[in-house]
Amino acid sequence: IGSFFQERPVLKNPFLEDALLRGYLRRHLPQEAPFSDLCAFGERVANEVDDWGRECEVTPPRLVHFDPWGRRVDHIVTSPAWKRMKDLSAQEGLVAIGYERSFGEWSRVYQMSKLYIFSPSSGLYTCPLAMTDGAAKVIQSIGVSWPVDEAYGRLTTRQPERFWTSGQWMTERQGGSDVASGTETVAVPQTDGSYKLHGFKWFTSATDADMTLTLARAQDRTGATTPGSRGLSLFYGEVSRDEDGRLKGIEVQRLKDKLGTRQMPTAELLLDGLPAHRLSEEGKGVASIANMLTITRIHNSTSAAAAMRRVVQLARDYATRRTAFGKLLKDHPLHMQTLARMEVETRGAFLLVMDVCRLLGREENGMATQLDAHLLRLLTPVAKLYTGKQAVAVVSEGLESFGGQGYIEDTGLPGLLRDAQVLSIWEGTTNVxxxxxxxxxxxxxxxxxxxxxxxxxxxxxxxxxxxxxxxxxxxxxxxxxxxxxxxxxxxxxxxxxxxxxx
Ligand code: MFK
Ligand code: FAD
Known part of the structure; x- marks a missing residue:
């Protein structure tokens, strides 16, 4: 059987290993304070959280439709590691930092730096966090008052027992890009001013969320709705259960069988009278959810840059451990040229993403010039579409740099590629x-x-x-x-x- 066993690549503290991230923060942030937090978090990611991420991958969520006595329960059973990710996210302030704004205009850069360290080890928990952040942003822009004041507090808290995540239910069978013609869900007004939603949401990720923001067409007194974008309004609904344990107004049709993002449930949902409140003016649904799209697209770009950084870090480490043709990979100029090209792409992606975060932070702290505002509007989709595509290319190249081992499931490497593939699809495809x-x-x-x-x-x-x-x-x-x-x-x-x- 032979006596040689290859040493595996080792994940070291992703903050300390990332000279570009540290250099960027040192150059831009006025205070030193986040360094110790980022360093401690990086240590935790390498020594503890990365294993949880792996546990999420190998213990994917499953759907239990019925209890043993035949009652419909629609329980999405997630792994203990997935639940730990939720608590960790609250404790570490992975959403809260963006709203506490302790670092003023640099708060978003700080928050996204933390998510950038976390993302490839998070078991895709960055997905619910992106939507949670987006929902908090929408609520803040609309006004933190009833019926969403409690929700806002929960989305942005650091207390695990209070922390809520949000879904973002936009896509229906007929259209994910073209939600204006694709949305069939109707909102039936109730006498108390609330609504009940009826329809079918075709993709809903992290469906174990506590609440959601979604689009629907409000019926008028005659029961008619307005077609197209002008008929869509934004609604807030809570995901809760009645005394029999049944979801109120929701049936989970099935969980999607996906190429990647398997750590996280993505469900098809039948909305069958989901209690909801209208948050936007009638017909202003798309414009109102645009704030959520801006935030989730920035998260997406951060995750894309993070995936590239992670594969480069691991490939560099491996190059110091693997020998071929009598010398370490790091001493083969051609191999190093490949890694250098990946590094350049990763740096470009990182700097683009951080600049968008910087602009977002300036806007949220009332410091954005007209030029900043224009740049933020332009660069958000540019960063998302560019980094989403590049992540697939760089991670794929990264897998090759491990040779055959890059293709072996339990190294954890193939999952990086599968998860990268979604980054150009959800939250708006490249062409859209x-x-x-x-x-x-x-x-x-x-x-x-x-x-x-x-x-x-x-x-x-x-x-x-x-x-x-x-x-x-x-x-x-x-x-x-x-x-x-x-x-x-x-x-x-x-x-x-x-x-x-x-
Ligand atoms: C790891 C991180 C992961 C992140 C989490 C991922 C979880 C997965 C979640 C999802 O995938 S959620 C679903 C995401 N879906 C999309 O991203 C939809 C993609 N389609 C588009 O983006 C279309 O362009 C869009 C639906 C917005 C087009 O809709 P319309 O109604 O045909 O657009 P229209 O009429 O041009 O714009 C309506 C209003 O919205 C206009 O404002 P007004 O009403 O005031 O005139 C637009 O200016 C405004 N608007 C549209 N896009 C905007 C925007 N405003 C600001 N920024 C934008 N990007
Ligand atoms: P389509 O809109 O049918 O697009 C098909 C193709 O046509 C694409 O290549 C697109 O680029 C192209 N195309 C469309 N319009 C144009 C145009 N005008 N010009 C040129 N090309 C065009 N959605 C949610 O709402 N919530 C979720 O939580 C969620 N989670 C998801 C999780 C996963 C794992 C995946 C894969 C998707 C998820 N989605 C979710 C759905 C996702 O946002 C949509 O799939 C995506 O927006 C594309 O919509 P579609 O699938 O309807 O594709």
């Missing part, structure tokens, strides 16, 4: 987000592009002594002078946006 970019250009009459090129120009000016950047300076100048043409192109490529721009 590229249309969102055009929407932002057309709607702002090109101001978002003007902001982008002005920003690029000022960054390039700071590096004017680097001669290799001269073509970039020329390109940016050219783009600024041809802005009108860009706006026309944006308007004509995205059907219907020309009228909006006008």
């Amino acid at each position: 987000l590229s249309l969102d970019v055009l929407r932002s250009v057309a709607r702002s009459s090109g101001m978002v592009l003007h902001a982008y090129f002005t920003h690029a120009k000022s960054l390039l000016a700071g590096a004017s002594n680097v001669s290799s950047l001269a073509p970039a300076v020329k390109a940016v100048d050219g783009a600024l002078s041809e802005l009108e043409d860009f706006v026309q192109i944006a308007a004509t490529r995205a059907p219907g946006y020309l009228e909006l721009a006008a």
